[in-house]
Amino acid sequence: MVVNCEEVWREVSNYLDGEVHPGLRLAIEAHVRDCQRCTAVLDGTRNVIQLYGDERMLEVPLGFGQRLHRRIEQNLPSSIPPSRRTFLGWMVAAAAAVLVVGSLELVRASSARRPEQRSELARRGSGVPPNMMVVVTEDGKLFHRAGCPFIHERNRPRTITASEASREGYTPCIRCMGKYLADA
């Protein structure tokens, strides 16, 4: 099977989503190897997906969580048994404290990834079978299943176990490891 540039452009999105049959996948890969223009299309599209898929792109206005929480509180039916009231009071106070800290962090912002994200990534890694063989690259931060279109071939991929990858600080690729991740 041979494909031309137009066919590659038509399928590049499906290809990156793993939605093309194996024959077409090989044909696309063969074409892209020899075609500079399509390489630039594929690389750019992959880059777009990676950038926008980053948690850092999900920004909310300052104080959003607090205002949302307040709005919910105002609208909850008051059906809470008296025995639980102290506990509720505690919960609200604690949640408010978390929110205050959260917004302070937002103000400090921009420099570092927020801690909740780091913990989220770590948690996500836990669902991957530790002995599964995965692919990592030199300057990447993610580990992948073999054949994942998000592996950058030119960055010298290496195959190790998932637990080794985690130890080395790699986190699972959401595209190919999706089924192992306790994604929300």
Add this chain to the structure above:
Amino acid sequence: MPGRVIALKRPAGQFDGDPRDEVMLIQRVRDGEHELFYELIRPYERRVYATAFAILRNEADAEDVAQEAVLKAFKHIRQFRAEARFSTWLIQITVNEARMRRRKAHANIMEPIADRPDDEGNYTPRDFADWREIPSETLERNEIRQKLAEALAGLGQIYREVFVLRDMQRLSIDETARALGISTASVKTRLLRARLMLRDLLAPGLGGAWCGKWGGRLSFEKGTKPW
């Protein structure tokens, strides 16, 4: 990490989106522990906002719609069916609320919503000799996130919705189709178009956008506006 310290003191344990905890939380909210509802939606509040913003492109409206959507989810929590993901259900409610708001806004200014049908013609990506990778680390910078948001806001509505649900909210193709009430084939067509347009918009070399010197809006060569 001060947030973590506080979290440790919480008797109920902090819910972080684990699906098993989630099923239990939903049950408890249904059983009358309404105060747990905020715990349930907290991991998703940023996604709810992002969804509303993608459709409305206005911070104040997006925040209001996000709140409305969350309240609606609370009101209808008994209708939630466990075979769907809670996050997907919540996003779907948000999409509906946001679309309603948009329709209302358009009705007020007596203007029909002009959602263009899918473009049947094939899209030709711009020809660059090479793609200069924009590394994820640059997302630490405010102005880079801003540029990305601007590029996204420049896409047509139908492309933006699909792209946000699929590539930012990470819904599956099926879930995206269901949330938007369109076919999976349409999701794929629009997604392809959205991704390629963004790729062309973000292509390095556009005024040296990624070198940090350039402060203007995204610029385009004459006649290359892809939408």
